[in-house]
Amino acid sequence: MNIIKARNSVEEFFYKNVSKRLFFMFDPEYVHDRVTNIGVLMGKFSVGRVLTRVMFGYTNPALEQTVLGIRFKNPIGLAAGFDKNGRLTQVLPSVGFGFEEVGSVTGEPCSGNPGKRLWRLKNSQSLLVYYGLKNDGCEAISERLDKLKFEFPIGISVAKTNDENTVDELQGIADYVKAYMTFKNKNIGDYFTINISCPNVFGGEPFTDPEKLDRLLRAISEKDTQRDKPIFLKMPAELSFDVIDRIIEVSRKYHISGFICTNLSKNRASEKIKDHSVPDVGGMSGKVVSDLSDNLISYIYKKCGKEFVIIGCGGIFTAEDAYRKIKKGATLLQMITGMIFEGPQVISSINLGLVELLKKDGYNNISEAVGVDR
Numbered sequence: 001m002n003i004i005k006a007r008n009s010v011e012e013f014f015y016k017n018v019s020k021r022l023f024f025m026f027d028p029e030y031v032h033d034r035v036t037n038i039g040v041l042m043g044k045f046s047v048g049r050v051l052t053r054v055m056f057g058y059t060n061p062a063l064e065q066t067v068l069g070i071r072f073k074n075p076i077g078l079a080a081g082f083d084k085n086g087r088l089t090q091v092l093p094s095v096g097f098g099f100e101e102v103g104s105v106t107g108e109p110c111s112g113n114p115g116k117r118l119w120r121l122k123n124s125q126s127l128l129v130y131y132g133l134k135n136d137g138c139e140a141i142s143e144r145l146d147k148l149k150f151e152f153p154i155g156i157s158v159a160k161t162n163d164e165n166t167v168d169e170l171q172g173i174a175d176y177v178k179a180y181m182t183f184k185n186k187n188i189g190d191y192f193t194i195n196i197s198c199p200n201v202f203g204g205e206p207f208t209d210p211e212k213l214d215r216l217l218r219a220i221s222e223k224d225t226q227r228d229k230p231i232f233l234k235m236p237a238e239l240s241f242d243v244i245d246r247i248i249e250v251s252r253k254y255h256i257s258g259f260i261c262t263n264l265s266k267n268r269a270s271e272k273i274k275d276h277s278v279p280d281v282g283g284m285s286g287k288v289v290s291d292l293s294d295n296l297i298s299y300i301y302k303k304c305g306k307e308f309v310i311i312g313c314g315g316i317f318t319a320e321d322a323y324r325k326i327k328k329g330a331t332l333l334q335m336i337t338g339m340i341f342e343g344p345q346v347i348s349s350i351n352l353g354l355v356e357l358l359k360k361d362g363y364n365n366i367s368e369a370v371g372v373d374r
């Protein structure tokens with residue numbers, strides 16, 4: 001048996017029988033904050049990073065790609081929302097991630113929605129998220145990242161501050177532009193994501209309306225006259241294909257590089273929900289959103305081919321889940337929920353599994369498998 005596989009099996013056993021049982025006894029946001037503190041500590045010193053790499057690392061040239069001029073050591077990224085404040089950038093490469101998306105970061109600091117705002121839907125293998133874009137704001141986060149060097153590509157996800165002021169369209173646009181330009185001016189990050197699909201904020205998701213999106217992207221283009229970094233759009237899970245078509249048109253006009261498919265699902269009627277009671281607020285991740293993500297990847301890839309780079313996100317728990325999204329048209333992937341249910345070793349298990357699946361199908365590199373099942 002491969003030594004990485006054996007290591008991962010032991011870690012998985014330990015995670016599922018000890019750590020996860022302990023974690024799942026406490027409030028998920030409390031656990032997340034404590035785990036983040038451990039991650040910050042492990043990333044701070046080289047001994048912590050080396051130890052983490054020994055426990056979780058895995059590399060293979062078959063997983064390496066250059067996408068939009070950015071070098072990725074593997075296709076698995078940490079999705080936006082886990083490291084909202086950019087505190088884990090130093091440790092995550094050692095955990096095995098190929099990149100991460102910091103944020104979503106907003107123009108102003110925001111404490112998020114009041115009360116409980118994260119639930120585990122254990123039977124559905126999903127998280128119900130109602131954070132409401134809690135984050136330290138673009139100034140504090142950019143200052144934190146400005147001092148650092150990064151071992152892997154960093155995406156900056158920007159959104160508008162969750163308060164009543166940004167419900168007004170012009171104020172909302174100004175807030176997005178502020179967050180974007182704060183990072184742009186300091187030259188932080190390898191790509192940007194415009195998050196138009198947070199389900200948990202004042203005023204809903206106005207910029208999924210193609211005309212409003214046009215005005216938002218125009219404002220960004222007018223401010224960022226020297227565009228040198230790719231921009232992605234974070235797509236909602238539940239839009240009609242007619243609206244998706246119009247978003248694609250607007251994206252062409254403003255030279256958007258790609259789409260992240262997808263954000264959380266709000267559909268309480270989904271047959272993927274296996275838990276008896278789901279609170280009314282918030283959006284669901286994991287297995288609940290998996291098929292919606294797959295369908296949107298397929299739709300956009302069938303329509304546009306390689307014109308846009310697709311980042312597949314939603315319900316990746318195994319190498320098979322990851323490979324399916326790649327074969328449908330995703331060049332890169334992102335995940336959160338799979339790591340929480342399976343343990344941090346799942347990143348290298350997925351990467352190792354991908355190498356085996358590629359080999360079985362006769363591919364030398366991951367890029368050869370993109371979109372083969374279109």
Ligand SMILES: Cc1cc2nc3c(=O)[nH]c(=O)nc-3n(C[C@H](O)[C@H](O)[C@H](O)COP(=O)(O)O)c2cc1C
Pocket residue numbers: 079080081082084103104118127129131133157195198234262263264285286287289313314315316334335336337338
């Ligand atoms: C706790 C949590 C917080 C999230 N916050 C954000 C966010 O701030 N911005 C964003 O674009 N997506 C956010 N998301 C959505 C994820 O980026 C991702 O699209 C979704 O969870 C599906 O992936 P998964 O099934 O691998 O978790 C969040 C998800 C979770 C679980």
